[in-house]
Amino acid sequence: ATGGAGSYIFYWSDGLGLGPVKIVFPQSDVEYSVIAYDANGCPSLPDTAMINVLYLNPQNVALNATTPICPGNTSLVYVSTGVSAFDTLSYSWNNGLGPGPGAFVVSPLTETTYAVTVTNSCGVSVTDSVTVTFKPFPIVSFYTGTDQGCLPLSVSFNDNSTTTFDQITSWHWTFGDGYESYDQNPVHEFLSADTFLVSLEVTTNTGCTGNNAGSPESVIAFANPEASFSVNSTTVFIPNDPVITVNSSVGATSFLWNFSDGTTSTQINPVHTYQVMGDYVITMVAYNYEGCSDTASVSILASSDIQFPNAFTPDENHAQGGSYDINDYHNYIFYPFAKGVTEFKMTIFNRWGEIVFETNDITIGWDGSYRGELCEQDVYIYKASATFIDGRKSEKTGDVLLLR
Numbered sequence: 001a002t003g004g005a006g007s008y009i010f011y012w013s014d015g016l017g018l019g020p021v022k023i024v025f026p027q028s029d030v031e032y033s034v035i036a037y038d039a040n041g042c043p044s045l046p047d048t049a050m051i052n053v054l055y056l057n058p059q060n061v062a063l064n065a066t067t068p069i070c071p072g073n074t075s076l077v078y079v080s081t082g083v084s085a086f087d088t089l090s091y092s093w094n095n096g097l098g099p100g101p102g103a104f105v106v107s108p109l110t111e112t113t114y115a116v117t118v119t120n121s122c123g124v125s126v127t128d129s130v131t132v133t134f135k136p137f138p139i140v141s142f143y144t145g146t147d148q149g150c151l152p153l154s155v156s157f158n159d160n161s162t163t164t165f166d167q168i169t170s171w172h173w174t175f176g177d178g179y180e181s182y183d184q185n186p187v188h189e190f191l192s193a194d195t196f197l198v199s200l201e202v203t204t205n206t207g208c209t210g211n212n213a214g215s216p217e218s219v220i221a222f223a224n225p226e227a228s229f230s231v232n233s234t235t236v237f238i239p240n241d242p243v244i245t246v247n248s249s250v251g252a253t254s255f256l257w258n259f260s261d262g263t264t265s266t267q268i269n270p271v272h273t274y275q276v277m278g279d280y281v282i283t284m285v286a287y288n289y290e291g292c293s294d295t296a297s298v299s300i301l302a303s304s305d306i307q308f309p310n311a312f313t314p315d316e317n318h319a320q321g322g323s324y325d326i327n328d329y330h331n332y333i334f335y336p337f338a339k340g341v342t343e344f345k346m347t348i349f350n351r352w353g354e355i356v357f358e359t360n361d362i363t364i365g366w367d368g369s370y371r372g373e374l375c376e377q378d379v380y381i382y383k384a385s386a387t388f389i390d391g392r393k394s395e396k397t398g399d400v401l402l403l404r
Contacts, residue, residue: 009037026053029084052086056124063116063128065106068135068165070208075132078102079116092117108132138163138202138210148220150292153190155219157181159200166204174199176216193223225252227286227294235301237339238389242273243282243300252286252294274302277340277390304340304388311401314368314375322357322364334400335365336384343387348380348400356380368402377404 009018013033016022024032029052036044060082066075079101081089089101094115097104106114115129138161145156161168173181175188176196190196196219201211232244247255247269257265259272260280274280283297312334324333336346341362348357348366356370368375380402385395 007039011035011037024051026051028053028055052084054084054087054120054122056081056083056087056089056118056120056122056126058126058128061116061118061126061128063114063130065114065130065132067131068133070204070206071134071137073207074105074107076103077106077114077130077132078104079118079128081118083120087120089121090119092119106132110134135165135206135208136163138168138204138208140200140202140210140212142200142217144217144219147218148222150222150290151191151193151224153219153221154187155190156187157185157198157200159184159202161200161202161210163202163204163208163210166206166208168202169205170203172201172203174201176219190219190221193221195220222288222290222292223251224292224294225286225288226250227252227284227296229284229296229298231282231298231300234299235303236274237305238273238277238302239275239340240273241339242271244271245269245282245284247284249284249286249294249296251288253289254287256285256287258283258285274300277302277304304338304390304392306336306338306341306384306386306394306396308336308382308384308396308398309334309400310398311403312368313403316367316369316374319367319369322359322367324363324365333365333367334382334402336362336386338362338386340389341386342389344384345386346382346384348382350375350380351378362386374404375402377402 010020011018011034012022016024016032031048031050033046033048035046062080064080065077069075077097079091081101083089091098091101095112097114111131111133113129113131115127117125117127119125141160141162143158143160157173159171171182171184173186175198177190177192179188181188197216198219199211199213199216201209203209226249228248228250230246230248236243255266255268257270259282261274261276263272265272280300280302281297282300283295285293285295287293312331315332318330318332322333324335344362345360346358347355350356356375357366379399381397381399383397385393387393
């Protein structure tokens with residue numbers, strides 16, 4: 001180039017050398033500079049030129065997606081490009097996406113491949129694709145310490161669920177009786193008799209869920225029987241006064257009785273006679289077919305005593321020398337009702353203080369006679385003393401009406 005008083009020399013950057021014109025083939029954006037020198041070797045100020053290259057290569061296009069995803073979740077699909085900011089790009093998508101680079105929210109039901117073709121201003125096109133895959137559901141599994149028992153039934157549930165990609169972070173138990181738990185390993189108490197279907201849902205830190213609702217585990221809670229019984233008396237007199245039980249239990253099939261004196265019974269309605277004075281507790285355990293039980297108890301006082309009637313009606317045809325049958329209720333003989341007596345003495349007086357009868361044998365009573373003759377109807381006085389098998393002594397005085 002020439003100009004002014006003489007010729008100029010042009011010196012280029014980037015190794016282009018000398019000369020006024022240069023043909024270049026840049027592969028990317030580049031800036032060139034040139035300095036002009038006059039005939040005297042004096043330089044000009046540098047001048048620059050920026051060349052913007054419109055390029056598009058496979059490495060400049062990357063199709064991205066959130067993958068793998070949990071079944072039922074969404075994914076973000078978008079394309080990123082590393083090209084000149086001066087270029088204008090167009091995008092052609094499959095699967096109905098577009099226009100533009102995204103991001104697009106997609107909800108695939110199956111494993112799906114998304115593809116995009118990027119074209120620049122020079123007509124150069126690059127295609128890239130990405131496949132959205134699915135994470136497997138968490139595998140729900142748990143075990144129990146027991147799956148059946150009697151009420152109240154306490155069951156320990158132990159989570160054994162697994163997952164491939166993520167971490168299980170939450171648990172939701174449904175016990176089938178209206179109660180729930182969010183503990184990993186809960187303990188639950190069933191309070192009513194039934195078969196309960198227990199299910200567990202687990203969730204991972206990325207929101208994947210799994211459950212066993214389609215095949216819940218069964219827990220069976222058995223009802224307990226209702227133990228109940230009554231006795232003929234809570235006070236008995238040894239050694240021949242029995243305790244007669246009346247079993248009124250509900251839902252029971254077998255029984256175990258304990259009379260707290262070293263004896264037991266498995267009868268439904270046992271009869272028991274105590275031989276030693278004391279306070280006892282009769283305990284009955286009622287069982288059903290499932291082995292569930294309930295307990296009932298009654299306190300018993302085993303004692304000894306002596307009692308006298310206040311009247312009798314003698315009959316010389318039934319005197320029998322004063323011997324009597326305790327089961328004969330004709331009241332021909334005056335005798336005491338006594339239990340546990342080892343020594344006995346009874347004396348009968350008339351109103352003038354004369355002794356009309358005396359015995360040291362508790363099995364012999366007064367037949368109402370004196371010296372072989374039946375006494376007159378009157379009130380007579382008795383005086384009795386007794387020693388019981390526990391060593392206790394008793395003395396009683398009273399009157400008895402002889403009726404004829």
